[in-house]
Amino acid sequence: MKFDDKIPIYYQIKNYIYRQIIIGELAPGDKLPAVRQLAVDLTVNVNTVQRALGELISEKIIEPQRGKGNFVTEDKQTIEKLKKLLITDQLKELYENLHKLNVTDQEILNYLQDYINERKQVQS
């Protein structure tokens, strides 16, 4: 995994795990890879992983079981809320950043439509 060096790594790991849960790669009740395994997979230090997991635990996204590992919350509502929150955060950021550049609502939609079309063409 590549990290953006402008943002704390533990923070990017949090977002990575958020995503795994939302797309179902990690289902409710699933055990996360061992902390040390995650550290190897992500080529970061164990403590950095711990920091990310620590925050996820305090957010009730994952639940630790002593000596067994960390598990994705069984509460599907929590996950559903998380998904909506992440999506809205993204939309909000795009919207506000483009508005600060004096781009109008309609232009934002057009730009996005164009962007998507271009990606399709490149792809095909």
Next chain:
Amino acid sequence: MKFDDKIPIYYQIKNYIYRQIIIGELAPGDKLPAVRQLAVDLTVNVNTVQRALGELISEKIIEPQRGKGNFVTEDKQTIEKLKKLLITDQLKELYENLHKLNVTDQEILNYLQDYINERKQVQS
């Protein structure tokens, strides 16, 4: 100005100045506020402002004139390119982040449309 404490402040200042230039708040050839003034306005340390300006200078977005201050580039094409780059970066980030959450192209557009509509309603 509020800063996101996950991202270096000097970096956020750079983006702030990019925006001022793109929306014409700072026109080509305009003199930027004095470094010390910017530091006061942004409630930030002078060194931090200097670091942001240093990078803008090496990117040719602004040009220093000895003893006079810093001036926005006269090259309108550079500014136009900058604007496109910033917009595309935003779109790309939204698009990729939502795709990582398994949101389809059409859904992205719908979500954005919904988001914009909701904002309008709140506003009015």
Next chain:
Amino acid sequence: MKFDDKIPIYYQIKNYIYRQIIIGELAPGDKLPAVRQLAVDLTVNVNTVQRALGELISEKIIEPQRGKGNFVTEDKQTIEKLKKLLITDQLKELYENLHKLNVTDQEILNYLQDYINERKQVQS
């Protein structure tokens, strides 16, 4: 049983058994539940129970009999002393912690009286 995750579980199990003995749930000479049974009851690993019992044995609170199990000491004085010790430890901890918050002797008593009164009202 719920465990405080800031304190070693074996330590909390020790206190749990202390209590069972003091309130007579486990009388002098009584056989303790089998280690494996305790582990199930407390939803804890057998090793953890063993560690707690090991310390209780070295404190002469319980006595192991080869192949038969562990038995509560017959020495009632030992139990009586244990009770006084536990109570005094509790009082000492309360007293010292509140004194560190600059609460006076009289205030401690008042606070406790108030606390007890409130509990009664909630109950009734």
Next chain:
Amino acid sequence: MKFDDKIPIYYQIKNYIYRQIIIGELAPGDKLPAVRQLAVDLTVNVNTVQRALGELISEKIIEPQRGKGNFVTEDKQTIEKLKKLLITDQLKELYENLHKLNVTDQEILNYLQDYINERKQVQS
């Protein structure tokens, strides 16, 4: 400072700072000693202090100012609530632990009164 080796050090540091704030040793708006200074004073590692402070920050008890240090919240209500919470937690723990030993409400009060009297005598 002496630490109880059954409880995480970072947790004991949190409580230590809680106390300093409640007794006014650290007043609202006061700057805390530098992280590295605290580490020296408490003879623990800087990271351990950081962990304690990190939690105090997320609890809004202290506020970090980038590059300047950490400051006690100016919100006296937050501090007042904290004090009440700490006292109630102590009372609750005493009460519940003694009740588990079958000590009655009246006995708890008597024991505490006796304990306080004894301490006075020893002192004088």
Next chain:
DNA sequence: GTGGTCTAGACCACG
């Protein structure tokens, strides 16, 4: 000088 983040490595409680 001040806090924030990270790495490397260790030891412990628990399963």
Next chain:
DNA sequence: GTGGTCTAGACCACG
């Protein structure tokens, strides 16, 4: 094997 905590030491952003 698994996570939790801690130490020692480093580098960076910011003041």
